[in-house]
Amino acid sequence: MILFLILAGLSIVFSLLVVFQRNVIYSAMALVATLFLIAVLFLTLEAAMVGILQILVYAGAIMVLFLFVIMLLNPGLLEGRSIAWWIFGSLAAVLLLFVLVPFLSDSGRLLPGQAPAGGSFGSPESLAQSLFTDFVLPFEIASVLLLVAIIGAVVLAKREV
Amino acid sequence: MVPLNYYLVLSAIIFAIGVTGVIIRRNIIVILMSIELMLNAVNLTFIAFSRSLGSMDGQVIVFFVMTVAAAEAVVGLAIIISVFRHRQTLDPREMQLLKW
Numbered sequence: 001m002i003l004f005l006i007l008a009g010l011s012i013v014f015s016l017l018v019v020f021q022r023n024v025i026y027s028a029m030a031l032v033a034t035l036f037l038i039a040v041l042f043l044t045l046e047a048a049m050v051g052i053l054q055i056l057v058y059a060g061a062i063m064v065l066f067l068f069v070i071m072l073l074n075p076g077l078l079e080g081r082s083i084a085w086w087i088f089g090s091l092a093a094v095l096l097l098f099v100l101v102p103f104l105s106d107s108g109r110l111l112p113g114q115a116p117a118g119g120s121f122g123s124p125e126s127l128a129q130s131l132f133t134d135f136v137l138p139f140e141i142a143s144v145l146l147l148v149a150i151i152g153a154v155v156l157a158k159r160e161v
Numbered sequence: 162m163v164p165l166n167y168y169l170v171l172s173a174i175i176f177a178i179g180v181t182g183v184i185i186r187r188n189i190i191v192i193l194m195s196i197e198l199m200l201n202a203v204n205l206t207f208i209a210f211s212r213s214l215g216s217m218d219g220q221v222i223v224f225f226v227m228t229v230a231a232a233e234a235v236v237g238l239a240i241i242i243s244v245f246r247h248r249q250t251l252d253p254r255e256m257q258l259l260k261w
Binding site for chain 1 (some may be wrong): 162163166167168169170171173174175176177178179180181182184185186188190191193194195197198201204205208209211212215217218220221223224225227228229230231232233234235236238239240241242243245251
């Protein structure tokens, strides 16, 4: 419980830093920290395989891509902030929270608490078991999607033909 | 044990922070990063429900969400690079060629 509270507090702080930090590099670094903390939260939920994938794919690959683009474009000066727009955005988010939080804290109560986890729950074996039996068609479609993304990125970032 | 509600409320808070980022930021790279933040909040919800229901399906869907997020980041950043090459800006307000 204490571990959860620490992780939750830190991840909220770091995700606020992502949004309210004016320097893009600092935002990216805060996002890396948030992704790590969420990966640790996955580990506490007995999703070891997904947690490791989160660190490898998000905090590794995707964030390196973001930092690479930031350094390539080098957006120099800090963006100006317009106070009215910031107040409007924060107000919208608070309203969204007022909608979501009561609904979520009610819906959670309907479920039977924490189910006892089996020994192999969240292991690579059980993930692969359901990935290659029940979800084999989405798996293949995901591979096609990745191919499309590769081709699209190459075509878009290429110099003019 | 931590109740399921706590995880759901945490992911709602992180999602709302991501929405704020999309609304208030004027840098399109940070907007993409806020979208990643929202996707992660949803992943947390999936994992929490998967643990609570004792089913692996949520974790498999998180796997697919990660795939889609990677593809989205790659294509989005390629679009940003090609827009920057034409306009020399990262401000989404400047990207109004299609606006009537």
